[in-house]
Amino acid sequence: METDWTQISYDDARQTLKKWRECGVRRSEEVVEIWEHVVSRSPSSLGDELWVVLEQVCIAGLDTARVDLAQDCIDQLHVQFPKSNRVLKLKAMQLEATEHYQKAQEIYERLVEEDPNNNSFRKRKVAILLAQGKRLEAIRAINEYLKIFLNDPEAWLQLSELFLLENDVAKAAHCLEECVLISPLNSMYLRRLGDLRYTQGGAENVELARAYYERAVKINPTDLRSQYGILLSNNLIATTSKNASEKKKAGVAAVEAIDNLVNRYQKISTKKNPESDGILNCLEAMKTTIGSK
């Protein structure tokens, strides 16, 4: 059963909002619920935390088409910080949400001029292009942005997705390579790069994919996606490789990967996931098929 956010305690509400703010998770509808049903009953209890919460609620409001709520937050923030660029950015985001892209664009351009080192204003300019579906212009804009802020994985991930929408898997993979260079111990980037190389296909890329999955699992041994990745890449190598010893090695590794997955699924209670037994049977069947090759 999901949590009913309208019924949680004030302290839980405050902690939840803080947690979501810090990890940057997008749960806008729930943020609005927590604010309206719990926190807004006594905003002053937040002390100085009120201002960041208002900023958070404002963005959530814009994300859920609650322009009224967002306006209310902006008004309060404006009274407290009349000259703040951060509040002006929220104003511009409100213009974006109501599709006044040109006006928003003008504000961001002014903000970038005033504070060239603040990358968030530049990112909003890209967001405007994305909202209008101007994919190629967005690719150009992100490339420009990355010339200055080379170490921004979020920008590389966005660029990667845009290349995928253009069906350019090779370029999308290159973007993820940049992410891996920026944080080599991030298992999510390694696994995503594995997924991209696997999707790209061809013997060399599938072998690369296998290597990335293996590194991802070393860093994060419970990552189910990488475990499946090891199974898929080895299985493909075992069926397509022309080298007999490579073939055999990959077959053994695929079976080993299945054993790890089986182990994982056996720990899942069928009360939580009534279908886990069915998946187990599939894995066992796969094992027999691979074993007989």
Next chain:
Amino acid sequence: MKHQVETQALPYSTIILHCLKYPAKGVVGLLIGAKKGDKVTVTGCVPLCHESTPLAPPLELATSLVHAKFGASLVGVYFSNAMPSDNSLNTYATRLADRISSVTSSPSILIQVMNERLMSDCDQDRLVAYEKDGDNWKETKTIFQGSNFLRGLQAVIQKKLYRELADFENHLDNPDSDFYNTSLSNKLVQVAEFRA
């Protein structure tokens, strides 16, 4: 036009809930059903992912798991685009549908959610169906069950049941989540009084 496509209330609602759970993203899923003559009846669906560019590994896995469970009842693919005004066919979805056709050795159907019709006051069919004609996907006829069951769907949405929906990606992030949505389906039948 060769096929007519009818989507039963339960999969219809599940597809809409998948979209509502991820309002900022496109979604993709598989369709379960039966073909009889020129009619395809969609009786179930399996939500796969919430991105417009799903990569091969999760799709291959989900396809083989779902095919193992449902066999020839795996009849196609549904998807929605991320942008409300974008009505184009997503190539990742069409490629997956081609793959389903080759796995089941039978032509698959493709269903698109028309995002702009997801407004509660819209009484049009939210789904558009396509079938393959030569190399192209062509729109085909849908049989729409009408406003009665949209009222049931509205009740489900008001209860925010979309938050309980799990897709295959959710399952990969947490294997406790059931991407066949067994318990959600039971609730949908209860709340919306769908005939199961």
